[in-house]
Amino acid sequence: MNANARMKALLDKLGSEPVELPQKLARIASEKLIAQEGCYFAKSLYLRKGRANLAMFPDATGYECFVNHIHVDDYTEPHSVLGQLRMALSLIDQCRGCWLHSQSDQLPIRFIVSCDESSCTFRFHVIRAGQKWEADDLEGYAEAVLVA
Numbered sequence: 001m002n003a004n005a006r007m008k009a010l011l012d013k014l015g016s017e018p019v020e021l022p023q024k025l026a027r028i029a030s031e032k033l034i035a036q037e038g039c040y041f042a043k044s045l046y047l048r049k050g051r052a053n054l055a056m057f058p059d060a061t062g063y064e065c066f067v068n069h070i071h072v073d074d075y076t077e078p079h080s081v082l083g084q085l086r087m088a089l090s091l092i093d094q095c096r097g098c099w100l101h102s103q104s105d106q107l108p109i110r111f112i113v114s115c116d117e118s119s120c121t122f123r124f125h126v127i128r129a130g131q132k133w134e135a136d137d138l139e140g141y142a143e144a145v146l147v148a
Contacts, residue, residue, distance in 0.1 A: 006144035010085055010115060019090045025075045029094035033107070039064050040107060040126050061131035065112070065123045072120040084120035088113040091122055092148055115144040 003011065021029065033040040037054040041064065049067045057063040070091075072084040092111045099109060108127040112134055113120060125133055138145045 001146065001148045002138060003146040004138035004141060004144060006141075007113075007115070007138075007146045010082065010144050011146075013082060014086060014089075017086065019086045021087065021090050021094060022075050022077075025070075025072075025087065025091055026094065028070070029091055030098050033099060037063070039067075041067050045070070059128075059131045061125045061128055061133055064125035065133045068125065069121060069123040072122055073118075081115050081118065081120060085113065085115055088115075088120050088122045095124065111148045113146045113148075114141070116142075 028042050028044055031043045034043045034046060036046060037060075039054065039060045041049075045068050052063070052066060054060065054063050057066065072088050072091075073079050076084055076087045092113070095111070096109070099107070109124050110127050110133070111122070111124045113122050115121075123133070125131075134145065134147055135141070138147070
């Protein structure tokens with residue numbers, strides 16, 4: 001796991017309170033990944049992608065991050081950033097567990113959580129050589145960023 005200083009400061013405030021995912025997030029975490037256009041997506045997120053397609057992005061990783069993108073505050077209560085971050089971390093744990101056990105080819109997946117003053121986002125992509133969503137220097141981001 002890698003995090004910038006802003007994220008580390010938020011993580012220090014979290015504590016170890018257990019969190020149960022809301023039903024809609026738990027359902028996404030338990031979905032099998034589907035393969036489309038050489039990319040992998042949570043099925044429910046793929047069905048909401050609109051007209052987006054691989055040709056619109058510089059690479060498969062960018063396409064996956066666009067589609068596999070969740071605004072945590074759309075699914076959770078409370079709406080504090082720390083509450084949302086707690087949910088995003090729980091989502092990582094549940095997704096990792098479900099997807100590692102359900103995928104026969106054991107896809108290596110990268111999870112990215114970012115938080116600003118009012119919201120957190122969660123996204124993921126398959127790890128591919130020569131492709132990366134986030135910058136090498138996480139400190140360059142204005143928001144708190146965690147990569148797992």
